[in-house]
Amino acid sequence: MKxxxxxxxxxxxxxxTTAFAQSAYPEGFSPYGYIAVSSFGLTDGGDSETLFNGDxxxxxxxxxxxxxxxxxxxxxxxxxxxxxxYLALAYNFGDLRFSxxxxxxxxxxxxxxxxxxxxxxFGLELGSIAYSTITYxxxxxxxxxxxYGLRLDGSSSGxxxxxxxxxxxxxxxxxxxxxxxxxxxxYTLASDLVLTGGIDYVTAGSTSLEKAKLGVSxxxxxxxxxxxxxxxxxxxxxxxxxxxxxxYNFSEQLSVGLGVxxxxxxxxxxxxxxxATYRFFDRASVFGSLTQTEGSGxxxxxxxxxxxxx
Numbered sequence: 114m115k116x117x118x119x120x121x122x123x124x125x126x127x128x129x130t131t132a133f134a135q136s137a138y139p140e141g142f143s144p145y146g147y148i149a150v151s152s153f154g155l156t157d158g159g160d161s162e163t164l165f166n167g168d169x170x171x172x173x174x175x176x177x178x179x180x181x182x183x184x185x186x187x188x189x190x191x192x193x194x195x196x197x198x199y200l201a202l203a204y205n206f207g208d209l210r211f212s213x214x215x216x217x218x219x220x221x222x223x224x225x226x227x228x229x230x231x232x233x234x235f236g237l238e239l240g241s242i243a244y245s246t247i248t249y250x251x252x253x254x255x256x257x258x259x260x261y262g263l264r265l266d267g268s269s270s271g272x273x274x275x276x277x278x279x280x281x282x283x284x285x286x287x288x289x290x291x292x293x294x295x296x297x298x299x300y301t302l303a304s305d306l307v308l309t310g311g312i313d314y315v316t317a318g319s320t321s322l323e324k325a326k327l328g329v330s331x332x333x334x335x336x337x338x339x340x341x342x343x344x345x346x347x348x349x350x351x352x353x354x355x356x357x358x359x360x361y362n363f364s365e366q367l368s369v370g371l372g373v374x375x376x377x378x379x380x381x382x383x384x385x386x387x388x389a390t391y392r393f394f395d396r397a398s399v400f401g402s403l404t405q406t407e408g409s410g411x412x413x414x415x416x417x418x419x420x421x422x423x
Contacts (some may be wrong), residue, residue, distance in 0.1 A: 144171045145423040146184065151233045151418030156403070164191040166233055169423055170199070170217075177204045184217050186248065188237055197251035201264065209267045216264035218245035219276035220295035224328045225311035226341055227358040227372050231388035231402045232416050235374075242345050242354055246315045246322055247280050247293050257285035260293075268339045272301040291317040297326075305332035309341075353377040366392045368408050382405040396422045 146169030154161035170184025182205045187196030201214035221244055229236030229243060241249055247260045262280035275298040282291050297311030306329070313324035323346060330339035336359065343354040353376065360370035368390050375383035388402035397420070404414045 140174045140176050147422045153416045156413040193254045212264040218247040218295045219244040220276035220311045220313040222276040222325050223297040223299040226356050245313050258282050258287045273399040274299045288317040
């Protein structure tokens with residue numbers, strides 16, 4: 114089951130958005146991110162598998178504008194596991210936050226897919242597309258690599274939030290001349306319309322890998338709709354991925370959603386998902402989903418999980 118899943122969508126490199134940047138930087142300890150456990154399997158029977166995954170960290174501001182940012186990103190699946198760690202010294206200058214050391218790639222900050230939350234195993238598989246290449250180099254246990262660099266986070270009173278970072282990578286088999294420029298932004302309008310975007314550009318010698326993403330979401334009362342588009346490729350040869358999703362919020366606790374994820378090329382069959390989430394204790398939630406692959410007949414993939422957001 115796992116080998117079949119992990120081979121269907123990983124492209125190129127060898128995995129919802131955490132609140133790494135904040136519009137205000139309160140003094141003291143501020144945790145963020147999530148941890149989750151989910152069980153998944155085929156609806157026509159067979160063994161199920163369990164995935165543990167998380168993307169969490171904290172900011173610790175000491176006062177006097179100085180602080181540190183730490184985050185950890187990783188997964189454990191049937192004996193296979195990998196974890197990436199990030200630690201940077203931060204300095205606040207008004208609405209700007211400068212980080213130096215090993216900051217998280219800014220591309221990961223804003224803009225995410227619904228399927229990353231509702232079907233974590235596919236979120237993991239699609240990570241080479243949806244997350245920064247730098248993140249995956251750090252996550253790869255085989256490369257023994259660690260990124261380093263500079264990052265800038267900022268916001269404006271008009272609803273714009275942004276992050277920009279520059280990275281190099283040290284260790285393992287990663288080329289010593291590899292460099293990366295990453296960025297993402299989110300713009301929130303008063304009409305409950307949210308726009309997101311990002312770029313991820315990595316070079317090593319004469320080769321390059323480019324990613325870009327655009328997203329728009331809108332709330333219509335109790336109904337939410339979103340469209341996300343991702344571009345992935347190298348040397349002018351790019352593939353376009355898209356996700357169209359919607360959700361109906363019956364209450365603050367219960368929501369039910371639909372989504373379709375596909376690609377412009379025959380990379381894999383389109384994925385259709387129905388999901389439900391029930392929130393309790395403020396930050397905890399249980400979720401379930403059924404994912405159907407185009408052309409697979411009656412076979413589907415079910416997911417049941419528990420998640421806690423910090």
